[in-house]
Amino acid sequence: MSHLDYPDSFRELVRQFRRLPGIGPRSAERIALWLLRSPDAKPEQLLSAISTSRENLQTCRLCGFFAEEEECVLCGDEARAGRELCIVETATDILPLERTGVFRGRYHALGGKLSPLDGIGPEQLRIAELLERIGTERPSEVILALGADVEGEATSHYLAEMIAPTGVHVTRIAQGLPAGGGVEQADQITLHRALANRGTYGQR
Numbered sequence: 001m002s003h004l005d006y007p008d009s010f011r012e013l014v015r016q017f018r019r020l021p022g023i024g025p026r027s028a029e030r031i032a033l034w035l036l037r038s039p040d041a042k043p044e045q046l047l048s049a050i051s052t053s054r055e056n057l058q059t060c061r062l063c064g065f066f067a068e069e070e071e072c073v074l075c076g077d078e079a080r081a082g083r084e085l086c087i088v089e090t091a092t093d094i095l096p097l098e099r100t101g102v103f104r105g106r107y108h109a110l111g112g113k114l115s116p117l118d119g120i121g122p123e124q125l126r127i128a129e130l131l132e133r134i135g136t137e138r139p140s141e142v143i144l145a146l147g148a149d150v151e152g153e154a155t156s157h158y159l160a161e162m163i164a165p166t167g168v169h170v171t172r173i174a175q176g177l178p179a180g181g182g183v184e185q186a187d188q189i190t191l192h193r194a195l196a197n198r199g200t201y202g203q204r
């Protein structure tokens, strides 16, 4: 077996790509080769995009979404003021919800969910900030859009109790069968919720 390998500097580049999530050894090698050899590759632009976004990217002080100012474009949008406030676990949950086009209010990312076993209690999440926002922004409704797992359920329950004294109406997103999935493929919990949250045919 030959010990021949790429030169050190190139191996270091491959090693750096291997550190990226979801990139295996073959992909890392392919990306590194492409970057160095392909006329389409623009390594300088890649470098500058990385450093520019690292410098500019902030967390919105209100909702936790990605921003280039203290506040994100959603929180800066006055048309969204006083409308629904949708609570999500993480900032990356916001875009998929926003892209449905259904919702025109603001969001609040908690930064996780209650998980006592992992040492995550209410103080570790952005719950105090949430209650403060509800007090100052007076949303028309608070929508809980947390996961349907045990921690998500516990977090929803906790939040509903904390928000109740403010008098703001609290709802949660419906849970049921995924689009393109039939009853046969659904797990028990999903089916149970789909049945429990059934609605009159023709409405929604």
Ligand SMILES: [Zn+2]
Binding pocket: 060, 061, 062, 063, 064, 065, 071, 072, 073, 074, 075, 076
């Ligand atoms: Zn924001």
